[in-house]
Amino acid sequence: MSRPLHSLTPAEVAELCRAHFGLDVQVGRFLAGEIAVNIVVTASGEDVAKSYVLKAEYPSPTMPVEHADWFCAVQGLAARAGLPVARQVPALHPYSTAAGESSGYLALVAVPPRDVAVPPKGTALSDTALQDATSKDTTAKDPAHADAAPQTAPPQGTVPKDAALPGATATSTQTTGTTQLGTEPLGTEANAGGPAAVASADDGQADAGPRVMLRLQEYLAGExxxxxxxxxxxxxxxxxxxxxxxxxxxxxxxxxxxxxxxxxxxxxxxxxxxxxxxxxxxxxxxxxxxxxxxxxxxxxxxxxxxxxxxxxxxxxxxxxxxxxxxxxxxxxxxxxxxxxxxxxxxxxxxxxxxxxxxxxxxxxxxxxxxxxxxxxxxxxxxxxxxxxxxxxxxxxxxxxxxxxxxxxxxxxxxxxxxxxxxxxxxxxxxxxxxxxxxxxxxxxxxxxxxxxxxxxxxxxxxxxxxxx
The missing domain is CATH 3.90.1200.10 (Aminoglycoside phosphotransferase (APH), C-terminal lobe)
Known part of the structure; x- marks a missing residue:
């Protein structure tokens, strides 16, 4: 059975960002979303804290992984054309088709089942068990707006449109609202069996759990x-x-x-x-x-x-x-x-x-x-x-x-x-x-x-x- 993605803990969210996008982050809150789960995270650079949205979604008949990877490429094209569109952080090990084609932005990750309750929507994440577990976010919202989220300013600041996205190197550590993590990425031999284990799609862990599509993109300020x-x-x-x-x-x-x-x-x-x-x-x-x-x-x-x-x-x-x-x-x-x-x-x-x-x-x-x-x-x-x-x-x-x-x-x-x-x-x-x-x-x-x-x-x- 697919695990409710709202049951991801701050430690797991932080490790997903580190292992698959090369960013050490502080984890904020869930945003609205009926299909995709959207989580605000913040990474501290040399001069300014920059906020991003981690988007997690299970593939489905109307959103197979090949299609999601394709529209990530389209979004990247729009951003490069100078439109006011969120730029995406490249995945360290991006999904690619059998022909080797890839947007470079989508990671396909195994999230193992876990008996964890679901945090209330729009609240800060914590590692404690929370109430009302569900199989998906049931926010009353048009499916045509599945990724849309209330764009209130995150507590850690926003991303300027002209700010360069960081590469695979990250500098900050987890201090607020998260659990300090070890140095080994989730899904490796060191910690693959732990409750927070998250494996990459091609690591051979067939029983690690259903695959989840992950994207990380800049947080756009505005109403x-x-x-x-x-x-x-x-x-x-x-x-x-x-x-x-x-x-x-x-x-x-x-x-x-x-x-x-x-x-x-x-x-x-x-x-x-x-x-x-x-x-x-x-x-x-x-x-x-x-x-x-x-x-x-x-x-x-x-x-x-x-x-x-x-x-x-x-x-x-x-x-x-x-x-x-x-x-x-x-x-x-x-x-x-x-x-x-x-x-x-x-x-x-x-x-x-x-x-x-x-x-x-x-x-x-x-x-x-x-x-x-x-x-x-x-x-x-x-x-x-x-x-x-x-x-x-x-x-x-x-x-x-x-x-x-x-x-x-x-x-x-x-x-x-x-x-x-x-x-x-x-x-x-x-x-x-x-x-x-x-x-x-x-x-x-x-x-x-x-x-x-x-x-x-x-x-x-x-x-x-x-x-x-």
Whole structure:
């Protein structure tokens, strides 16, 4: 049985960072994450403490190790292109395919089973047994944001964007919140049998435990746009960021194997209709409160209408459109905002501007118009004039992409508004169904309720204007 990754102790986390990324760290806290476990760690260099996020995840049918290694390479490409993307620490013994291909950033490690309880999410780690062991983090959060995390400043400082990542040599020792470790890396003969043993994927320890994918990347400071008071030019900033992203990824190699998941753009219409059917079934079962049923039924009817428009106007054209590698999840939970001098995304000095783009977990090859449609859709949330926000985002993209590989044809641009609204319908229907199934009073439904409150008003306001 797979061990819950939230049961990793500080000593084990510190040893994973040392043995597989060459960093001696102090271990901080778990961040949110439904699929990937995200842990803040801090390494002290000669001049400044630098914070990182260790990301741990079991391979799955929708995230095989080859695919994870590939999107690590895509993230590295985006970072080298100057985008505000977290740089990754090279693994000392990186995973490589049978053909010898490797991003250089992903380690495949065996974590043995251990009967340890799970620490509360968002708290500091300790070596004591903690409560409520689970097989995965159940934070109510969109799977499309699986790697996203609340970006509050870690206690040990943050990583400047221009700071060089350290190599394999580390200088600090464990002093706070961790257990002092020996000098032998976990998984070696000296300590492979201990309770904290962690082996590399190719060390021949077949019974060491299920393999875990590990990545270590810089911690990006900033506030998640979904919880921030965004600046007036936020849609334009998103448009410019998206244009640069599409241009940067235009030459990225396709993934090893095509992978579809519930948030894949091409299946948007069908998945809206499927989620709408689930809501109808929940209503028939008496799981929709009476005072909510009338409004929700009307909202779902609008979503079905938008989904049918996507199926008839957009999906038949997708095979004919230019395709490339896309992030496919440029949304308000994956965009970080910060103040200060304007950075890589043009903004007024001193005003909030985009400081980070996170979560490459949904990266795949798809029609390139996908990137703008999804990015523009989320700029419509929480604003007085959602259609104006969408069009401002599109206009900024068009201006920034002119003469670059990101420049869209008129035919592609005609599909953006229907596609953007269909994405919001998918978000609203998916989270409505999950929230109702969990129960409106369930703590795990809080994220779903928040999403519904922001998304359904936009669908009501724009369904007629966009799809007729």
């Amino acid at each position: 998640v746009a979904a919880s921030a008071e965004v600046p007036a030019d936020y849609p334009q900033q998103v448009g410019r960021l998206t244009a640069r992203l599409v241009a940067a990824l235009a030459q990225a190699p396709a993934e090893p194997e095509p992978i579809l998941h519930p948030w894949s753009f091409e299946t948007t219409g069908r998945n809206v209709l499927s989620a709408a059917d689930r809501i109808a079934a929940l209503e028939s079962a008496g799981l929709v409160p009476v005072d909510m049923g009338t409004r929700l039924s009307a909202d779902v009817a609008l979503a079905r209408r938008v989904a049918r428009a996507f199926e008839t106007r957009v999906r038949p054209l997708l095979p004919e459109l230019p395709c490339q590698v896309v992030h496919q999840d440029v949304n308000d939970f994956n965009i970080l905002l910060g103040a200060g001098a304007a950075g890589t995304i043009e903004a007024t000095p001193g005003a909030l501007h985009i400081t980070g783009l996170i979560d490459f977990g949904d990266t795949r090859t798809a029609p390139r118009v996908v990137e703008l449609a999804i990015a523009a859709s989320y700029t419509m949330l929480g604003v007085d004039d959602p259609l104006a926000a969408l069009r401002a985002c599109v206009s900024a993209y068009v201006a920034a992409s002119a003469g670059t590989p990101a420049e869209l044809t008129d035919r592609e641009l005609e599909l953006v508004e229907v596609s953007a609204l269909a994405r919001l319908c998918l978000n609203a229907c998916t989270w409505s169904a999950r929230t109702l199934a969990a129960g409106l009073d369930s703590p795990d439904a809080a994220y779903g309720r928040a999403r519904m409150a922001r998304t359904w008003p936009v669908v009501r306001a724009l369904a007629e204007a966009i799809v007729g």
